[in-house]
Amino acid sequence: MTWVDSANAALLTDLYELTMAASYFRHDMKERSTFDLFVRRLPENRNFLIACGLEQAFEYLESMRFDAAALTYLRSLEMFDEDFLDYLGGLRFTGDVHAIPEGEAAFDGEPLLRVTAPLSQAQIVESYLLNCVLFQTMIASKAARVALASGERSFVDFSLRRDHGADAALKGARAAYVAGASATSNVLAGKVFGIPVNGTMAHSYVMAFDSEIEAFGAFARDFPDRAVLLIDTFDVEEGARRAAQVATELADEGVRLTGVRIDSGDLVRESRSVRKILDDAGLVDTQIFLSGDLDEHRIAELVDEGAPVDAFGVGTQMGVSGDAPSLGGVYKLVADSAGPRMKLSAGKVTLPGCKQVWRYERNGVIDHDVIALENETMPGGRPILLPVMLNGRRVAEPESLDEIRKRCATTLATLPKSLKSLTQRAEYRVERSERLKDLVERTSAARG
């Protein structure tokens, strides 16, 4: 079967990376060069990004190999000579990487990743790094909005079935958890990342029994301390009464109904009636779980309208970042042995040189960032582009997902109110240092 794995991931690159590398190889161009991976401009409906996906990027860089099968395939293309294929076979990533830590906010034009490596290496890893880092950053950024909307209530990632393939389901669950999801329905993500797993039941379960109440009774008995009953297969209020009846009748058997889920209809009205039905039956601790095409806007509405809800199940819109399903992220050469480099294509200018991003806070709220040259020190700021790999090896142990998740929660707490708006576009101030501005001017003039 056709899976991407450590053995073939090196080939998950664009052909031009390899033809360029072949050309560099032939011309003996192996100087260390620096590339920035950044999002030129945030999507219209995003006021901030949450950096995410670095751990998987590092794993890729550490394990990237062109194995015999890869070389056989490349040979079959009749584009590459044996010397270059030999070189590829021995290729290991030996570069340095700086990155904005996972869970930290990032803004327009700030390097999420800065890669310094021999030219061919830096080039070959471009496609995978973009694919990996942009996707998780996009999902974490979307899920952070869901977290802001949910406030005190929890939300669970239900997106597996609508995610773009298997890898997106796995990494998307991770990114959602980083941004604040309390759990995922995705069992493999639970196993791989240690994320809590959560689930209720499907309509098909209810329908597989002769009656709704029979289905509820069976499930409550089978999972006496964790049953969440789906009550909208036929009629929500009737479903709630049946759930209450089951909980009452089976209380003596040790059943404590954890919750009910409503997946369709007018969720505000229905959750109110259901809350009343449950409370009237003395089930004040039984939670109400809402799902069904939810996103941050719908959740904010439900919260605003006072729906008595304890948790949200959020699927498609979070899992595919429905309102911004791609980030305009790029990976650009900014310096090589000849000095700073700069692309001047219409509307696509890049900032030359090795850079650092400094973040300034005021009264516990982030105020602005300054992109400066690497060797500058910006008083009062905090550098956020940190060294993470040196000569192809990590400089520290992998961070735990809970550390990253905590960093994200801290970041969200320090965002100014304007950036937290789910409906109003607000732009965070990202300045350039005087020396960077000078360099831009000098480089433009030199290459123009």
Added chain:
Amino acid sequence: MTWVDSANAALLTDLYELTMAASYFRHDMKERSTFDLFVRRLPENRNFLIACGLEQAFEYLESMRFDAAALTYLRSLEMFDEDFLDYLGGLRFTGDVHAIPEGEAAFDGEPLLRVTAPLSQAQIVESYLLNCVLFQTMIASKAARVALASGERSFVDFSLRRDHGADAALKGARAAYVAGASATSNVLAGKVFGIPVNGTMAHSYVMAFDSEIEAFGAFARDFPDRAVLLIDTFDVEEGARRAAQVATELADEGVRLTGVRIDSGDLVRESRSVRKILDDAGLVDTQIFLSGDLDEHRIAELVDEGAPVDAFGVGTQMGVSGDAPSLGGVYKLVADSAGPRMKLSAGKVTLPGCKQVWRYERNGVIDHDVIALENETMPGGRPILLPVMLNGRRVAEPESLDEIRKRCATTLATLPKSLKSLTQRAEYRVERSERLKDLVERTSAARG
């Protein structure tokens, strides 16, 4: 590193599939049941779908196993008893599957897949089947629009870097090829699926040399019969003149410049000037390749405005189906040993019973479909839901990608003009047979 593969794919399921299965197991509910996987309603900006992703679904069904590591993890959740874990350990998919063949058009409410299997099996595979089939169907449907816009011109999948993770990049390249892409930039997709690979060069290549002309010369010499030079790093027309100069100067060395690529700016105006520069230099066979945030609408414009273009590189918008990044696909119980089943939730009614889809053509153009019960025969129609697996085994060898691609081309040729519109919503007529309507009525009454 964290990859999804055959060994762990069984866990790529929602937790509730397993809790439901555990409950079915305890209640000895193992009757064969039938589920339909279908898209309830096409996205606003899609007039048709192209079925895709079945091959990977079958591979999953054939190889799905809960291995020891999976069982250990599930045990650690303290939700499942040993009897059920034993049962899971021995579980193999033994069901029957009907499907609309890959490359065939499909419409609102038509089962892309119909799964009949012992209840737990059919339930556990839900999440993966949806994830797998919906994604490729979505990309093939988007890419088919790109194919319609491109007409005689070819287009290449450039989406890897913006796809949602590694699996999406691989399967997305496959789906785009099915729908008409002539090649992909994704080398691994080339290896795995035998798709032709294609590529040009990046701006960083040009910038890695001391001058643009030096970069062009080096690349043209290294790939004398396949060089496509990227000419917009500094100034497009200047770039075109330099490309022409290189081609002329190196003609004696056997260099035949395949093409130039423009990735930014006013593509119509620029492609015209570039064409003139190339023609004036006698390079009438040198092709013009356009890229840069293209989608079917932009391509249709470029074609309409008469841009002299030979091929398009299409990335992000095709790879994430930017204007419809998810399909509202569901997987619903429609029949079990007790007969037809039907969900009645507000706005989410399903069609009960085992069904067949009949397609009617008129003068080589598809006219309408009829969804009927399985045992009906609809004169003049062609059944499109075909048996593909029996007792967990395929009934035929896997189809070649080229067969599927050919089927898709045929399908696109038989679409009525209205459905081919890229801007006007048109609805294809999908009727229900009288017997199906009767069954809907009777089932609603019985469960209402």
